[in-house]
Amino acid sequence: MLFDLPSDDVLYDALIARDPAYEGQAFVAVRTTGVFCRLTCPARKPNRENCAFFGSTAECLEAGFRPCRRCHPLGPAAEADPAITKLLAALEAAPTRRWQERDIVAMGLDPSTVRRSFKRHFGVTFLDMARQRRLAHGFTALGSSKVIDAQLQAGFDSPSGFRAAFAKLLGQAPAEFQCDALLQAAHITTPLGAMIAVCDHNALHLLEFADRKALPTELQRLRKMAKGQIGIGETAITAQVRTELDAYFTGTSGTFQTALALHGTPFTKEVWRALQTIKPGETRSYAAVAKAIGLPQAVRAVARANGANQIAIMIPCHRVIGSNGALTGYGGGLWRKQKLLEIEHLHARKAQR
Template identity: 65%
Template sequence: MLFDLPSDDTLYEALLRRDPRYDGRAYVGVSTTGVFCRLTCPARKPLRAHCSFYPDLGACLDAGFRPCKRCHPLAPAAAADPAIKDLMAALDADPGYRWGEADLVRRGYDPSTIRRSFKRHFGMTFLDMARQRRLAQGFTALETGKVIDAQLDAGFESPQAFRTAFARLLGAPPNSFPKGAMLRAAYINTPLGSMIAVTDKSALHLLEFADRKALPTELKRLRKMVKDDIGIGRFAIFAQLQTELGRYFSGESAVFNIPLVMHGSAFTRQVWQALRKIPAGDTRSYSALAREMGTPQSTRAVARANGVNQIALIIPCHRVIAADGQSTGYGGGLWRKQKLIELERHYAKRKTS
């Protein structure tokens, strides 16, 4: 912990006031509902007798509480920023709206300040995030409709603008994804943001956060491997992926049984298998992982293999940290890596007990 928590009575007063100073620093578990919340949660406040307070997400999950669906305590700490919180709420309320800098000014914000804040927390600007959210709607519409319908659902007036934005996200324009393909790509929502999943009828080939900069490159490489036989949609196995991710994020289980297809060299696949052996709640340095694999001289090669992992969470590259114990870079964003490690402390505590 970065600081000592005050008394429970003080925290209860902070809960009543929705004091932003404690957002992300302390959480409340409510015995009558079985959920845990941020102290800034907009929900009706519980009685003092029904509240217990915890220093982190893992402690809440370990105590048997589920994350609140109103204040989303698993979301990034950036939500403590009032401007980010306001804009994220506006984006959730109307994900198809076409945002511009003039909209930010009308809401009383300086566009350059908002740009810096979102880049610092999320690695992208708010306008980029809004554009991506619109693309997500179009992506979903493509599963059952035509490109023009997806374009309109995504709020793009120009077909060329939609094709360009879609290609920037997925590495190819929407009309290049054939129907009846062997592999299919679909959006999946998680508490830490949207992800892209690519499956065939029986296995998962790719799972990445939609804002990962390397995603278009990864999809291009995958398309090349399967001779462009990737479409838009979902097979029945996608339901298993949704269920297992839901259990993971709710603190129920860190076990993933969905079959994987690992596209990499023999050594790269060996590294990925070693990553899967790191228990949830534990971490390793690159050098320690190389030693566990019996190749202590291959630290750099292990790091490269870790960096090209294209099945996030299930192949847990987020469990690799620097030798000095500090978090290193993560393709999905350092803030996500920190959240995942914090979430997984719950699993380590439960295993110990």
């Protein structure tokens, strides 16, 4: 089922309170101005009788409303912050630069404000994000270079610093990876940030955003399963993952055909298979998923299984929301969950034409 909006009265109360609970799920259009906004928009609030509420930006545009220039409803919530936009553009232009707090000051920004904004939207500071980008660059270089060359390409002066940062991200030092290992880890760039894909020659075992806190633990479990055989490289499955993610983010296709290797208990696997039946543009509550697998009392267990999913996007745990319509938690960050749902609303509208 598509996400059912609560009553207009509930949404208007959320608009007045600038409540972020419906971020990415509900938008307000103001008849007197012809503009549509997020419910969290800082602009002066319209009168109740002038408001119309929609479940997607596509519906707002089709109704003839234009996006607000203050809250930028067509972009992720983070993009509405000019400081974040400015820093992300700078990082994109110089991904291997060793960014420091004085660089933020030199751009006319307040480091404390920037730190809070990045933590709120991404769960990490800008400097942490920049360090992850440098490390991701070194990760890619490791597939074809020596450790020392990859270290230098990533902008790390110290070998020990590179090893420590690599171990923090992936749970083991660069030298511990095997070239001819059973499992091959690759770095994939997406519009929502770097992802790590782990594949063998038959299936995808892991697909996670590189800044997900659970990533080192998940990789450690895979190493144990593969008896330490994990390397840096790509297989034909990795190439398929890249192709399908590109089609997903460019709006070409919202479905995936990549073979998946599921590592979990029979219960968690059943939950993950149920998630795969949720079509792009649709959402389910945890209670609905529990009912679908025939265990209506297992709502909390379903939530835990949803959080334990280690194949992001292709097993769409982001399509599970709270019973009240709130986005609830997502390991990749609520801003990514919001954007993924927005992308899939467009996939669904395209499929209906």
